[in-house]
Amino acid sequence: MKTEESETQAQYERPMSDAQGTAHGTNFLIRFDRVTKTYKDSSVALQGIDLSIADGEFISIVGPSGAGKSTLMKLIYAEEMPTEGEVWFNGRAISEISRGKLPLHRRYIGTVFQDSKLLNRKTVFENVAYALEVLGVPSEEIEEDVPQILEIVGMGHMMEKFPEQLSGGEKQKVAMARALIHKPIVIIADEPTGNLDPVSSLEIVDLLLKINELGTTVVLASHDKDIVNKAQKRVLVMDQGKIINDYSKGKYKLI
């Protein structure tokens, strides 16, 4: 019970990329140190990955399905643990975080997926508010923050709509608002534009760029070369669990 209480308290300290990030003498927010991930059926998802992502960076990960993009991202938000090697986050080895403290780790991270994972029985407002409710944020604060964030993603006028009344792009914007509502230091977007038309896709990328400008690190996985090239940021090319190329400016034309 004691650990839970400290969790409840900790959730009011909004995550900030503070001194911890430089604790090991690096400016890296996320660092993969010779990481290999093998799944139970002994298929290798990642092989000896070395990767550093700086605080405030925008990084796109591209590659065909099965290249290991999703696994790499899952290792960041601790959905999976590496078989070998270590993932460092904010100056801390993720494998050393106890099970009970993993929720705290996840509060530093916002996630967006191909399927927006919205709750169909809740309105747009309630969907975003839910993310704060489960963190134990006081109701007054929720009333204040949620419209604000919905305004930022351009969904302020649709707060009372239900997900099924929204288009795919609008759903993703709401998902984005939900990922941002607890002020994470990293946004992990796994194929956020996978289901969208080109116009909506570009809107989502614009939104990610905007978030990045405000200081949030963005990790975007995609196999859509248009949106990656639009970003004009660092591009990581993966294939078969390995990093093939690491361009500092987006010029991804392969595959």
Next chain:
Amino acid sequence: MFLMISRTFREALKSLFRNGWLSVATVSILILSLYVVSVLYVVTHTTDKILKDIQNKITVSVYFKPDVAEADILAAKSDLEKNGQIASADYVSRDQALADFKRENADEPVILQSLDELGDNPLLASLVIKANNSDQYQAVSDYIKQTSYKDEISRINYDKGNIKDVISRLNSIDATTRRIGLVLSLILVVISILITFNTIMITIYAQRREIEIMRLVGASNTFIRLPFVFEGIIYGVIAALVSMLILFITLKFLTPYVSSVVSPKDTVDFYTSHFFQIFGLQLLIGIILGIISSLVAMRRYLKI
């Protein structure tokens, strides 16, 4: 902390209504098993009480030969009273035995008439012995047969077989009802654990999306678990309340039909006097069931 409890409790209530049919099924099964367990509990207790009553009424009479003096019988009485296994030994003189007999058969003129025709008092003086425990009569009877006054005794009615049989039968009925009650209760409890477990698992499956989102935004494990634990508790409380009501109705209206064996007042009295005991037991079983099954289901089907 309070915020967390009120929010998770609300979630639990919501899920309870959203799963309407499933909830009704689970609660019904819980009610049924709690009900049967409590009926068994009441039945074992009442049989126990009835048997105790009967056992208390059992006495063994030691009849003395007609020519034994009253002083000798009183000497025997005081000797018996010293025996640790004997609770009491009451002297019934020949005259008193006759008076008792006449009273008992007051409405049987034929018997009274034949007694009158006999002229003499045919009844024997006796000591009515009550043992501390019904299974001690054999020992008491054996003891009497090796005392110094054994020759003054005409007979001990224990030896006639009847009483011996009745006593040993009562003792075994007592043990059997207890054993059957225990085994049946255990089986029912196991069944309800499995069913509650199953329902909560289905509820968890139905809400896997919510749970996934909670995990992704970093809700604490307690926050994710609590709604399901509350749901289990609510099931338990509702089931306990309803089965308590049904139990009362059963006892109130059904026991008169078996009044030849059980006095209805006995069982209803038992219900009222043990209300909190039975209700507490039901609540406890219900709540523990709810909590354990939700925790186990969460651990098995979620990565938390």
